[in-house]
Amino acid sequence: MAEVHGSLTYVSLATFDISTFTDSCTGKYEGDQHESTAYGALGHEYAVGLKATSYTIGGKYTNGATATRVKVQQLVGTKVAFEYRPEGTGTGLPTETGTVLVKTFNKSSPVADIVRWTAELTVSGVMTFGTQP
Amino acid sequence: MNINNVQEEIGATIVAADAGIRVTPWDADSVNPPAVLFELPEEYDFDLTYGRGSDEFTLPIVLLLGKTDARSARKALGAYLDGSGPKSLKAIVDSSNTNTYVTCDTVKVRKASDIGPYRVGSILYLGATFETRITGPGS
Numbered sequence: 713m714a715e716v717h718g719s720l721t722y723v724s725l726a727t728f729d730i731s732t733f734t735d736s737c738t739g740k741y742e743g744d745q746h747e748s749t750a751y752g753a754l755g756h757e758y759a760v761g762l763k764a765t766s767y768t769i770g771g772k773y774t775n776g777a778t779a780t781r782v783k784v785q786q787l788v789g790t791k792v793a794f795e796y797r798p799e800g801t802g803t804g805l806p807t808e809t810g811t812v813l814v815k816t817f818n819k820s821s822p823v824a825d826i827v828r829w830t831a832e833l834t835v836s837g838v839m840t841f842g843t844q845p
Numbered sequence: 846m847n848i849n850n851v852q853e854e855i856g857a858t859i860v861a862a863d864a865g866i867r868v869t870p871w872d873a874d875s876v877n878p879p880a881v882l883f884e885l886p887e888e889y890d891f892d893l894t895y896g897r898g899s900d901e902f903t904l905p906i907v908l909l910l911g912k913t914d915a916r917s918a919r920k921a922l923g924a925y926l927d928g929s930g931p932k933s934l935k936a937i938v939d940s941s942n943t944n945t946y947v948t949c950d951t952v953k954v955r956k957a958s959d960i961g962p963y964r965v966g967s968i969l970y971l972g973a974t975f976e977t978r979i980t981g982p983g984s
Contacts, residue, residue, distance in 0.1 A: 732898025738877035743976075771894050772980075826951060826980060 720800030723769060725814075725833075726792035728783050730811050734771035736830075737796060739808070765839050767812065768797065770830035773819055780819075780829050787814040791836055803844055810839035846900050846981035852883045855906070855938055855977075861935040866908070866925075876965050878909045879921065881934075884974075895915055897983035900980075903955075904979055908934060909972040913962045918971040926973060934975055936984040949981030 723730050744761025761785040764815045794812040799805045812833035856868035859881060867880040876882070878888045884905040893899040908925055911918030924932040936956040940946055963972040 719895060719897075721895045723895065730895070731895070731896035733894055734898070737895075737896040772899060824955065 716799045719748055722795070722797040722801050724786060724788060724793075724795045725812075730769075730783055733774040733780055734769055735799075736768070736770045738768045739765065739796065739798075740767070743832075765810070765835035766815075767794070767833040767835070768830060769833065770792065773827035773829045774840070784814070784829065784831050785817045785819070788817045788831075790814060790829075792822075794820045794833060794835075797844065801844065806841065807844050808839045808841055811834050846949050846979070846983070848886065848889070848904070848979075851946070851952075851979055851981070854946055854948045855904070855952065856881070856883070858944070859934075859937055862923075862931075864932045864934075864937060866934070869909075870936075871874045874966060875968075876909050876970070878911055878970060879925070880909050882909070883908050891983060893980070893983070894978045899950075899980060900983045901978065901980045905964065906934070906938070906954075906975040906977055907972055908975060909965065909970040911971060911981055913969045913971045915971070922960070922971060922973070926960070931936045935948065938975070938977060939956065949979050951978075 721737060723734050723737050724730060725766065742764045744764065745762050746759040748759040749757045791811050791813050794810055796808045797805060812835050815833060815834045816832040817829065819827060821827045859866050860868055865879055867877055869876050869880045869882045871880060871882050871884065886902040887906055889900065891900050893901055910921050913923040923933050924930060927973060929934045929936050938954050940952040946952055954975050957973045957975050960973040962969040
């Protein structure tokens with residue numbers, strides 16, 4: 713068991729590698745819970761519900777043909793493929809793949825720093841957790 | 846992103862601006878002001894994005910004018926410290942849509958500090974250090 717450095721992370725959106733202008737990726741994995749407690753029980757009981765997954769990604773805003781605007785912002789409101797490799801790229805390393813709805817895109821322009829962006833991705837269906845070939 | 850290449854390109858940009866500023870090697874024994882010389886960055890920040898996408902560092906650009914007791918040096922300093930104008934070092938060096946660099950992505954003079962005397966050999970020159978933030982590709 714060892715720590716993993718975040719700089720190795722790989723993310724792609726619509727099959728395009730956006731890693732080089734991305735510096736944060738936070739996955740949120742949830743499972744619905746349904747109350748199934750009956751009278752007389754001493755504690756709550758729950759039934760398993762649907763899964764819900766979302767990701768928040770962000771980084772430095774870049775220009776050009778393979779820019780943030782083209783490769784992320786213009787995908788808002790569409791469903792595209794998403795892949796997240798939290799330990800980087802390599803045979804046997806984990807990967808999460810699925811289809812996401814690009815829900816929001818935000819960019820900010822601080823006067824004394826470079827332009828930054830964030831985007832919220834909502835998973836449609838479930839993510840597939842596997843290993844890289 | 847190679848700091849030597851970045852320094853050379855910024856130096857060429859300063860010379861091309863024709864503001865009367867000479868670019869002096871950092872190890873020069875003497876200077877012929879007005880002149881700039883590039884100090885080494887204190888730090889070089891790697892991995893600002895995933896996949897070796899982006900690195901950053903702050904490049905100190907030292908501007909030296911005439912001797913500290915020369916009235917002309919003090920008068921000239923104002924024009925070089927000005928945020929705009931033909932002699933404004935910030936206006937000359939900052940990257941923009943019309944002033945682009947190939948050795949890095951962005952060049953931004955963030956502030957001028959240590960405004961005062963600088964010793965070169967036995968001579969005190971009036972000068973200032975322009976802290977210039979450089980961003981560029983990591984690989």
